[in-house]
Amino acid sequence: xxxxxxxxxxxxxxxxxxxxxxxxxxxxxxxxxxxxxxxxxxxxxxxxxxxxxxxxxxxxxxxxxxxxxxxxxxxxxxxxxxxxxxxxxxxxxxxxxxxxxxxxxxxxxxxxxxxxxxxxxxxxxxxxxxxxxxxxxxxxxxxxxxxxxxxxxxxxxxxxxxxxxxxxxxxxxxxxxxxxxxxxxxxxxxxxxxxxxxxxxxxxxxxxxxxxxxxxxxxxxxxxxxxxxxxxxxxxxxxxxxxxxxxxxxxxxx
Amino acid sequence: xxxxxxxxxxxxxxxxxxxxxxxxxxxxxxxxxxxxxxxxxxxxxxxxxxxxxxxxxxxxxxxxxxxxxxxxxxxxxxxxxxxxxxxxxxxxxxxxxxxxxxxxxxxxxxxxxxxxxxxxxxxxxxxxxxxxxxxxxxxxxxxxxxxxxxxxxxxxxxxxxxxxxxxxxxxxxxxxxxxxxxxxxxxxxxxxxxxxxxxxxxxxxxxxxxxxxxxxxxxxxxxxxxxxxxxxxxxxxxxxxxxxxxxxxxxxxxxxxxxxxxxxxxxxxxxxxxxxxxxxxxxxxxxxxxxxxxxxxxxxxxxxxxxxxxxxxxxxxxxxxxxxxxxxxxxxxxxxxxxxxxxxxxxxxxxxxxxxxxxxxxxxxxxxxxxxxxxxxxxxxxxxxxxxxxxxxxxxxxxxxxxxxxxxxxxxxxxxxxxxxxxxxxxxxxxxxxxxxxxxxxxxxxxxxxxxxxxxxxxxxxxxxxxxxxxxxxxxxxxxxxxxxxxxxxxxxxxxxxxxxxxxxxxxxxxxxxxxxxxxxxxxxxxxxxxxxxxxxxxxxxxxxxxxxxxxxxxxxxxxxxxxxxxxxxxxxxxxxxxxxxxxxxxxxxxxxxxxxxxxxxxxxxxxxxxxxxxxxxxxxxxxxxxxxxxxxxxxxxxxxxxxxxxxxxxxxx
Numbered sequence: 001x002x003x004x005x006x007x008x009x010x011x012x013x014x015x016x017x018x019x020x021x022x023x024x025x026x027x028x029x030x031x032x033x034x035x036x037x038x039x040x041x042x043x044x045x046x047x048x049x050x051x052x053x054x055x056x057x058x059x060x061x062x063x064x065x066x067x068x069x070x071x072x073x074x075x076x077x078x079x080x081x082x083x084x085x086x087x088x089x090x091x092x093x094x095x096x097x098x099x100x101x102x103x104x105x106x107x108x109x110x111x112x113x114x115x116x117x118x119x120x121x122x123x124x125x126x127x128x129x130x131x132x133x134x135x136x137x138x139x140x141x142x143x144x145x146x147x148x149x150x151x152x153x154x155x156x157x158x159x160x161x162x163x164x165x166x167x168x169x170x171x172x173x174x175x176x177x178x179x180x181x182x183x184x185x186x187x188x189x190x191x192x193x194x195x196x197x198x199x200x201x202x203x204x205x206x207x208x209x210x211x212x213x214x215x216x217x218x219x220x221x222x223x224x225x226x227x228x229x230x231x232x233x234x235x236x237x238x239x240x241x242x243x244x245x246x247x248x249x250x251x252x253x254x
Numbered sequence: 255x256x257x258x259x260x261x262x263x264x265x266x267x268x269x270x271x272x273x274x275x276x277x278x279x280x281x282x283x284x285x286x287x288x289x290x291x292x293x294x295x296x297x298x299x300x301x302x303x304x305x306x307x308x309x310x311x312x313x314x315x316x317x318x319x320x321x322x323x324x325x326x327x328x329x330x331x332x333x334x335x336x337x338x339x340x341x342x343x344x345x346x347x348x349x350x351x352x353x354x355x356x357x358x359x360x361x362x363x364x365x366x367x368x369x370x371x372x373x374x375x376x377x378x379x380x381x382x383x384x385x386x387x388x389x390x391x392x393x394x395x396x397x398x399x400x401x402x403x404x405x406x407x408x409x410x411x412x413x414x415x416x417x418x419x420x421x422x423x424x425x426x427x428x429x430x431x432x433x434x435x436x437x438x439x440x441x442x443x444x445x446x447x448x449x450x451x452x453x454x455x456x457x458x459x460x461x462x463x464x465x466x467x468x469x470x471x472x473x474x475x476x477x478x479x480x481x482x483x484x485x486x487x488x489x490x491x492x493x494x495x496x497x498x499x500x501x502x503x504x505x506x507x508x509x510x511x512x513x514x515x516x517x518x519x520x521x522x523x524x525x526x527x528x529x530x531x532x533x534x535x536x537x538x539x540x541x542x543x544x545x546x547x548x549x550x551x552x553x554x555x556x557x558x559x560x561x562x563x564x565x566x567x568x569x570x571x572x573x574x575x576x577x578x579x580x581x582x583x584x585x586x587x588x589x590x591x592x593x594x595x596x597x598x599x600x601x602x603x604x605x606x607x608x609x610x611x612x613x614x615x616x617x618x619x620x621x622x623x624x625x626x627x628x629x630x631x632x633x634x635x636x637x638x639x640x641x642x643x644x645x646x647x648x649x650x651x652x653x654x655x656x657x658x659x660x661x662x663x664x665x666x667x668x669x670x671x672x673x674x675x676x677x678x679x680x681x682x683x684x685x686x687x688x689x690x691x692x693x694x695x696x697x698x699x700x701x702x703x704x705x706x707x708x709x710x711x712x713x714x715x716x717x718x719x720x721x722x723x724x725x726x727x728x729x730x731x732x733x734x735x736x737x738x739x740x741x742x743x744x745x746x747x748x749x750x751x752x753x754x755x756x757x758x759x760x761x762x763x764x765x766x767x768x769x770x771x772x773x774x775x776x777x778x779x780x781x782x783x784x785x786x787x788x789x790x791x792x793x794x795x796x797x798x799x800x801x802x803x804x805x806x807x808x809x810x811x812x813x814x815x816x817x818x819x820x821x822x823x824x825x826x827x828x829x830x831x832x833x834x835x836x837x838x839x840x841x842x843x844x845x846x847x848x849x850x851x852x853x854x855x856x857x858x859x860x861x862x863x864x865x866x867x868x869x870x871x872x873x874x875x876x877x878x879x880x881x882x883x884x885x886x887x888x889x890x891x892x893x894x895x896x897x898x899x900x901x902x903x904x905x906x907x908x
């Protein structure tokens with residue numbers, strides 16, 4: 001298997017002078033192509049900081065991040081913008097759909113930015129919308145959709161550019177348990193059908209149990225790691241609960 | 255406590271308040287300068303016609319203050335919306351609505367006081383600039399002009415009125431708005447435009463209305479110049495059509511333009527085009543009425559300033575037209591004159607050197623033969639008789655004025671300065687004079703008023719007037735051009751005469767002075783130009799400020815959208831370009847057509863110039879319209895730049 005993400009000795013400090021916080025402390029791990037990984041941990045453990053480093057919205061203090069074979073910590077701002085556009089997909093807790101655009105326009109906007117032809121855009125849109133079951137909603141505006149439908153539209157937008165890595169930041173944070181389950185099935189579908197590599201940050205043990213691999217962060221360091229292997233989702237869920245209780249019990253159980 | 259908080263808030267919000275502050279300061283500076291001109295003791299002393307018009311100027315000043323108050327009230331509510339969340343937080347912290355209104359009023363007052371000080375300081379300088387400009391327009395000498403306390407008090411009163419009204423508008427909003435709306439109100443869903451095709455049809459209809467209105471106005475103007483009995487009804491109708499069309503073309507375009515463009519899929523699939531069009535669609539739709547009003551104000555400003563400056567040019571040209579000589583005498587042959595022509599020459603010599611004197615006589619045969627070819631035929635016009643001038647007298651006048659002479663043979667010519675007479679047909683006239691029949695030779699148009707007491711003159715060979723009676727003894731004096739007091743000179747020629755309509759005794763004169771006419775034309779048109787430009791400048795300032803503040807009031811919502819745009823892959827340059835396009839279109843939409851209205855203004859003005867015979871300024875209308883358009887464009891670009899940079903700082907710097 002090829003490596004999509006390779007993180008080595010990642011350190012991030014915040015603040016200056018006497019008030020300096022070490023948010024990430026020598027983190028190293030890698031993610032293979034087509035892997036679905038969850039990052040869990042208590043508040044302040046460094047989950048969001050790690051996601052910000054990988055998504056290139058923040059700079060590292062030291063260490064390297066190789067994404068698709070390229071060291072993103074050395075890229076210039078302009079290069080990063082196009083790299084972000086072409087190689088990364090984002091799914092946020094608040095959906096971050098543009099409410100003035102229709103669902104169709106929201107989904108194809110990244111392709112427009114990549115200057116993909118109208119014909120190719122149509123093909124990709126139909127394929128993605130069909131797979132995620134939102135064909136009927138394409139001409140609606142986001143405010144006309146339910147929370148679950150909005151999040152699926154956001155998934156479609158992240159997926160349509162065929163990114164090397166999809167980053168999801170608490171994607172079920174604004175959803176009820178039924179919609180959370182549907183979204184996780186969608187993630188599994190994305191992972192299986194499109195071979196998407198997914199890195200998801202979550203608090204929710206149930207949501208985390210959908211991943212193939214779970215990394216636990218504590219005080220900016222990788223504290224533990226769980227691999228599903230041949231185990232069922234239920235078994236992984238119980239293991240996650242055990243680890244989180246050992247961590248301090250900061251996990252939602254729905 | 256509130257005072258300290260208000261000061262801190264003003265300091266912290268200076269970036270947001272910048273455009274508001276600039277607008278208020280400039281408006282106060284203009285108000286102060288204008289009010290100082292209106293109440294200027296120096297001007298009242300120097301310009302004889304000023305006192306007649308000053309009352310009207312005070313009215314303009316008060317009316318403009320009311321408009322400014324209304325618009326600034328509206329504008330400050332945008333600023334309020336920028337800070338909705340902050341005010342919502344104050345309320346959740348336990349602050350009462352009264353406290354909040356007090357806080358916002360104090361902030362407005364602080365900005366108002368700073369603006370008043372800077373505005374008046376700028377106004378003190380602007381007043382001298384305005385006085386110098388006005389002196390030049392009125393052809394009077396400029397010296398440092400003293401300030402009147404009344405002008406200052408008037409400005410302070412008007413500024414107080416402006417702030418009271420705008421504070422009341424904001425207080426009403428803060429009093430009614432719910433805490434939820436303050437905290438969550440910034441995230442509202444902009445619904446798509448309904449019936450874009452209907453609004454497209456309204457736009458097309460308005461374009462047709464503008465073309466039809468302009469053509470109708472142009473034709474009616476020519477008609478009115480040529481037909482003395484023409485009523486201005488159709489012209490007023492054409493103006494109404496133009497005004498309504500200008501408003502609706504902008505409302506219609508705002509409601510359909512972006513939505514129609516969204517139908518072009520290839521165009522929309524390029525970069526951020528869809529995003530920008532959707533942004534514009536929502537913003538233009540919800541502000542379509544505002545855009546219509548702003549466009550109307552700018553059109554009014556462009557046309558008003560164009561025509562006021564054209565009128566000034568025309569009035570000055572008309573002086574040369576109305577007074578061909580420095581002193582023009584027309585003495586009735588039926589009564590003995592108060593001052594004879596030879597006595598007049600002696601009086602004139604006391605003031606200046608008479609370089610030349612041209613005497614000519616207007617004759618009549620007491621018949622109304624030529625009036626039968628005019629609208630003044632039949633009953634009610636019995637007092638009008640044909641007026642003749644001999645060929646030799648006419649040629650002498652023409653030579654003195656440097657104009658072409660005539661060789662008549664057996665023809666007669668018609669001489670008139672009026673466009674209405676020039677449109678009449680005298681070709682079938684064949685008067686028999688002194689036993690000989692004369693045929694029509696032609697019409698002399700675009701000519702000065704060599705006789706003011708006759709509608710038109712019939713130029714005939716010398717033998718034709720031999721048996722006619724003199725009607726008027728005329729004379730034109732050319733003076734060397736020395737320095738003297740024209741008012742004193744005029745007094746020497748005045749005599750008392752009973753009024754024809756009442757028992758009053760009037761002062762009259764058989765002599766008219768070019769310098770006096772020039773002074774009156776310059777002063778009256780100068781004040782008219784000042785009033786028109788004042789209205790135009792205020793309108794344009796307000797239009798630009800409203801647009802700028804409207805854009806800035808939406809920055810928090812735009813910031814969220816542009817953040818998403820960059821998160822999904824737009825680089826900084828792409829996002830900047832999208833924001834530029836969005837603000838530029840919003841800013842330019844209500845501006846393009848009003849600015850282009852300078853073109854028909856120039857064409858109509860030039861035609862009016864030609865019809866009135868003012869050929870001495872062949873391209874004046876084009877220069878004036880072009881100049882005004884450029885000045886407005888420069889101001890507009892300045893406001894746009896400040897708005898764009900401020901918005902970019904708020905939206906894209908995170």
